[in-house]
Amino acid sequence: MALICRLHECAPFGRIPAESALEIENASVMTEYTAGTVIFHQKDEPSGFLYFIRSGRIDIMVETPEGVEMLVDSRTAGGYFGWTPVFTNEGYTAGARAAEDSSCLLIPKGLVLKSAEQYPIISNFFNKAIFSQVRKLYKDMVERNSMNPAAQMEAYPFQKRLSEIMSKPVITAPVTSSVRDIAVRMTESGVAAVVLTDSSGKMTGIVTERDLVRKVMSSGADSAICVRQVMSPDPYYMTPDTFMYEAATFMLRHSIRHLPVLDGESIVGMVSVQDLMRFRSQKSMLLVGGANEAKSVAELAEVYREIAKIAGVLLIENRSHAETMEILSYVHHNVIRRCFEIIRQQMLDEGYVQPDIRYCFMIMGSGGRREMLLGPDQDNGFIYEDFPQELNEAVEAFFVPFAERLVHALAEVGYHLCNGQVMVNNPMWRGRISEWRERVARWIKVPEPQRVRYSSIFFDFMPIWGDSSLCGELRETVSRLIKENPLFLFQMMELDYKHKVPLNLLDRFITHKSGENKGLLSLKENGSIFIVDCVRMYMLEKGIYAVSTLDRLDRLEELKVFNKATADHIKAAFESFTYLRIQNEIRLIEKGLPPGHFLNPDELTDQEAVLLKEAFKVAGKLQDSAKRHFSKIIGR
Known part of the structure; x- marks a missing residue:
């Protein structure tokens, strides 16, 4: 029945x-x-x-x-x-x-x-049902495109951090121990390395089985000698959040077989070369992992070209594509940071004198949110401390040519120049902390359209090299000014609302009608940017700070700005845009074209087209709700 x-x-x-x-x-x-x-x-x-x-x-x-x-x-x-x-x-x-x-x-x-x-329980029930639709479509897409187990192994070193694979607890011993005591401890514990500590428990050295064989047994030395005589002092170490691929490359290059993992001064784990060597044949892993030790801009350009291969592996692995974006950003940050160091050292080697001031090299936009994909442009700047005016000539003599060289070196690596000139070689994007405060105050107090555009890039700034406290000071200024000038958020919303999602009344895609992007639509400018901008506006209104869009949504959910169902819905749409953008960029690279966010909707599968439409609708609804919310500011 x-x-x-x-x-x-x-x-x-x-x-x-x-x-x-x-x-x-x-x-x-x-x-x-x-x-x-x-x-x-x-x-x-x-x-x-x-x-x-x-x-x-x-x-x-x-x-x-x-x-x-x-x-x-x-x-x-x-x-x-x-x-x-x-x-x-x-x-x-x-x-x-x-x-x-x-x-x-x-x-x-x-x-x-x-x-x-x-009865609010009724609206909550159906809102949750509406919000779950894009999540279900995205989940189905990821599951259908997941890789076989063998291919998943390719992605493993780019996903796993040392905290997930390290051995713990670590066997330690006082640095005053005898070699005989260490040998007994190794045998009883079944380990091949022991970390040596001082009286306060701080790591001072490491001794391995190979040390005992080479320095004691083969030489006939007395096993009663102090282990201090055979240990490797001040050993290399890494932190728990280090990715596997970095550790593997570092250990290969430095011929290290055991790597302690330290959280601050606490010894929390140990990684052996055996844990990592099954991935040694991966060219991408070895190249990208070596970014921190690259000696030239040309080497960094080679690393940059491998990032697309990593993305291709991660894209079809069954996981969050927002996490894939974070991994790619982590690699980009290392490349940018190392490029900065190389150019700076070249300047010093040529006899340029760096003034003794505190300064910070910051990146903005997608880099500042850790949301970089395969074709990011440059958005960067310098913040200096408030040095006395008599140092200005010396500061300009070093930092002006440095900025020019750095911008062009990053372009040589692969980070194309910003069309809006939001780069450190533009005087507008460098200055003393007091000058930055005045600049930001003008943007916020007199929010002309161009100033609002600048601020939407700038507000996602983060330090990449130097004194990070300068960024912290500037962020406090931004928070205070927004609180004092809430009308600015309305102006941000007004500028954002001029652009709409590319769907017509018949639920069909609206593409560009002319120009180089004819027949295409933008996954960024007509989609993900609405989510990024709206979430940023709510964050600024609340005076809170979080790096990525998804982290910001979590904070806003905690503050009851969004309920869980709404936040999950927005996250699913954002991840959908991310997935489709990475996929599109890889396709373009495979065709020999530069990666970009413009997509031909005719090349989408039926399932991808449905997912994209739903993601656009989520972005549109968020945009509408933000308009209603921030329009209330006028009446306050």
Whole structure:
């Protein structure tokens, strides 16, 4: 016998007073659908009802750009469909067809909204259902594109940090121990290395089995001698958050077989070369891991070219693509930092004199958010301490040519020049901390369009080399000025709102009509940037700080700006944009073209097209909600 469900027995109406649920049920329309009946199409005008399935099964269908229907979900007795127009005032995002003989209760929209206003549990239930749609599409996409286990091993060293693979606890011994005591401890513990510590527990050396064989046994030395005589003092070490690929490359280059892992001065783990050598054949890993030791800009350019290969491996591995973006940003930061060091050393070797002042090289935009992909441009600047005016000539004599060389060196590596000249060789993007404060104050107090554009890049700044406290001081200034001038956030929103998501009323993509991007649409300018900008505006309003867009969403969720369902929904859309952007950039590179965020929607699979449309809709809804929220500032 077919299962028959009653509205007052099912969530969310089953969680309100029984008399209210029965009243809704009695005011609704009972309708029977035979198998194969189309209840509504994706492009139909909304019927004005919420559909509750009493019995049977309903298929949810979406139409691809080519007009082909695709099954995306099936719902059975106790489920609902057609809720999007009821709660969002938008059209149907999909069609519905009876997969078998079915009985449905059609609940009038006005009655649903009235009940939802009286009982928030109803609106929360359907909002969560709406928000989960893009997450489900994204999850299905990732699962279908996941790699086989052998290929996943290729991605492993780029994903895992030492904290996840290190051996612990570490066997330690006092530096005053005898060689005999160390040998006994190695044997009893089954280890090949012991860390030696002073009286305070601080690491002072390391001794390995090879040390004992080469320096004691082969020479016939007395095993009663102090281990201090055979240990390697002040050994190399790394921190728990170091990626495997960095450690592997470092150990190979320095012929190290055992690497202690320290958190501050605490010895928390040990990594051996055996743990890492199964990945030694990966050219990408060895090159990228060697970025920190590159001796020239040409070597860094070679490292940069390998980043796309890493992205290709990570892209199809079954994991968060926001994490992939973080890994890529980590590599980019190392390359940029090493380029800075190389150019700085060249300047010093040529006889340039660096003034004795505190300064910081900062990066902004996607780099400052750790959201760099395969074709980032340069957004960078210098902050100096407030040095006395008499030092200005010396500062300019060093930092002006340094900035010029650095910008062109980064371009040689692969980081193309910023079209808006947001680079350290532009005097506008370097200066004393007091000059930066005045500059930012002008942007915020007199928010002309160009100043708002500058600020949207600048507000994501972070230190990459030098005295990071200067960035901290400047961030405090930004927070204070925003609090004192809340109208600025409205101006930011107004500028952002001039651009809309590229979907027309028929749910079709809107592409560029002319120019070099004719027939293309931007995943960044028409999609992910709306999420980045809106989330940043809410963060600035609350006076909080977090680096990445997803971290900012977590903080905003904690502050009840977004509920969990909404935050998860936005995250899924952002990850969808990230996935499609990386995939598109890899395709362009494989064609011999520079990576970019412009995409030809005709090259998308049906599933990718559906996912992209849903992600655009999320970005559009967030943009609309931000407009409503920040427009209230005018009336305050």
